[in-house]
Amino acid sequence: AQRVTQPEKLLSVFKGAPVELKCNYSYSGSPELFWYVQYSRQRLQLLLRHISRESIKGFTADLNKGETSFHLKKPFAQEEDSAMYYCALSVSGGSYIPTFGRGTSLIVHP
Amino acid sequence: DTGVSQNPRHKITKRGQNVTFRCDPISEHNRLYWYRQTLGQGPEFLTYFQNEAQLEKSRLLSDRFSAERPKGSFSTLEIQRTEQGDSAMYLCASSLAGTPPGHFGPGTRLTVL
Numbered sequence: 538a539q540r541v542t543q544p545e546k547l548l549s550v551f552k553g554a555p556v557e558l559k560c561n562y563s564y565s566g567s568p569e570l571f572w573y574v575q576y577s578r579q580r581l582q583l584l585l586r587h588i589s590r591e592s593i594k595g596f597t598a599d600l601n602k603g604e605t606s607f608h609l610k611k612p613f614a615q616e617e618d619s620a621m622y623y624c625a626l627s628v629s630g631g632s633y634i635p636t637f638g639r640g641t642s643l644i645v646h647p
Numbered sequence: 648d649t650g651v652s653q654n655p656r657h658k659i660t661k662r663g664q665n666v667t668f669r670c671d672p673i674s675e676h677n678r679l680y681w682y683r684q685t686l687g688q689g690p691e692f693l694t695y696f697q698n699e700a701q702l703e704k705s706r707l708l709s710d711r712f713s714a715e716r717p718k719g720s721f722s723t724l725e726i727q728r729t730e731q732g733d734s735a736m737y738l739c740a741s742s743l744a745g746t747p748p749g750h751f752g753p754g755t756r757l758t759v760l
C-alpha cells in the first residue's frame with residue numbers, strides 16, 4: 538500500500554526566507570505526486586502536480602525517485618503563502634485517487 | 648458559484664441516528680470523490696464515482712456507509728447507526744476523468760454525540 542509522510546506538522550519562517558516543505562512517499566510502482574493547499578477559510582485545492590513541471594505561485598517541486606521525495610520549495614516566502622499544505626500520491630494507471638499526507642502548516646511571519 | 652457544493656455544512660446527531668450528506672459537483676465533471684478528514688490528519692479516501700458507477704470503495708467504508716450518484720450528477724453519502732468515531736469532516740471533490748481532483752467542496756462537519 539502507498540504511504541505519504543510529511544514529517545513536519547508546522548513550519549514557521551519569516552517573509553523573504555526560503556521555504557522547503559518535505560514530503561516522502563512509499564510506493565513500489567511509478568506514482569504521480571501532487572501538492573494541495575488550503576488557505577485559511579478556503580477550500581482544499583490542487584496546487585501542482587509533478588508531471589506538469591511548472592511553477593505555481595513561485596512554488597516548485599521535483600520528484601526524486603531515488604530518495605522517494607517530492608519536496609515543495611519556494612525561494613522567497615510571502616505572507617500570503619501561509620496555509621496548510623498536503624502532499625498526495627496516486628498510483629500509476631490514471632485512477633487519480635490521491636492518498637494524502639497529514640499536512641504541514643506553513644506560517645510566514647512579516 | 649460554479650464550484651463543488653455540499654449540504655449541510657454542519658450536522659450534529661445522536662449516536663445511532665442515520666445521516667445523509669449531499670454533494671453537487673462542478674457540472675461538467677464526470678468523476679466525484681468522497682473523502683473523510685479528522686483533526687490533524689489529511690483527507691482519507693472513501694469512495695469515488697465515474698458518472699453513476701461507483702468504481703472504488705475504501706476498506707474504511709464500513710457496511711454502515713453507502714454512497715449513490717443515481718443520475719451521474721449529485722451524490723449522497725449516508726451513514727447508518729452513527730458512532731462517535733464517525734465524527735469528522737466529510738469532503739467531496741470532482742474532476743474530469745483522467746485528471747486528479749482539483750477542487751474540493753467546503754465539507755460537511757459531522758458531530759456525533
